[in-house]
Amino acid sequence: MQRYFLTNDQMSATLVEITGDDASHIAKVMRMEAGSTVICVNENERVVKVTLTDISQGKVTGHIIEEMEEALVEMPVKVSIAQGLPKGDKLEQIVQKTTELGASSILPFTAKRSIVKWDQKKVSKKIERLQKIAKEAAEQSHRSIVPEVVPPLTVTQLTQSIGTYDLCIVCDEEEAKHGQKSNLKQAFERLNQEMKVLVIIGPEGGLTREETAIFQNEGAISCSIGPRIVRTETASSYVLAALSYQLEI
Structure with a gap:
């Protein structure tokens, strides 16, 4: 069933109002009609099943027919991905895949070796x-929240934000080159829910x-993410998948 994220203002006790791109998606892409059902989620993670009652240009209204209790889909820890700005459209791919894999926020940053400089x-x-x-x-992945991209x-x-986290990991290819394989696993073993x-x-x-030394001085742990050197757009997916295996499977 199609899912749409709404602001709190778009969802009342009994009704929802869907506008903008989502309304266009319902009308033009999905070609839904009155009587179709969708799932809507607001900013408070309230999940409801909705029967659409009116589909017009730029606006869709619906009646809430069921409050839904969903299985827990969010990571037991809140993971922010700080990604050095990559070339081309790689950041779009990174945002998409890290969202699917459970990241709570994506923090692009301008590193010394970042070729791209945003206007x-x-x-x-x-x-x-x-x-x-x-x-x-x-x-698409039936998340309860939409990660924030800053x-x-x-x-x-x-660097100044590192102290606000319970654990900071720096993916460091030099650790892989030196054969260090256990730091990531040991770091994961320190985690508890809600960290x-x-x-x-x-x-x-x-x-x-x-840069690595600057992060380490603030308490970050340098970790290899395996014996192979992966591309920047692969690293975040690797870490999130490994973390999911550690905590969720």
Whole structure:
């Protein structure tokens, strides 16, 4: 059944109002009609089954017919992915896949080896697009929340945030080259439910040794993510999949 995320204002005790792209998706892509049913989720993670009553240009209304109790789908820990800005459309892929795999937020940052530099005039539009990708991925994967995608941080801003997390992991290819394989597993074994985890991943070319040292000085743990060197767009998916295996399976 199709799922749509709504603001709290779009959902009352008995009714929902769907607008914008979601309304267009219902009318033009899914070609639904009055009587069709969908699932809607608001910002408070209230999940309801809705029968659509009116489908018009840019607006869809529906009547709530059931409050739904869903199986727990969110990670038992809150994972933020700090991703060094990659080239091309790789960040879109990263946002999509990390959302599907359970990330709670995505924090792009400008690393020394980031080739891409965002035009400040276009940041809001880029973030809007990435947030839309996160929303669509959350709907597809039946998440209870939509991860937040924030505007790009500097290394200094990212470093200053490390202390707000219970655990910070830096994906460090140098650890893999030196044969260190146990740090990630040991870090995961320290986790308890509701902890906040930050995973820092460099862009193409990885993090500089200076950047890694800066993060380590704030308490971050450098970890290999296996004996093979993976692409920047693969690393976050690897970590989230490994964390899911550790905590959920």
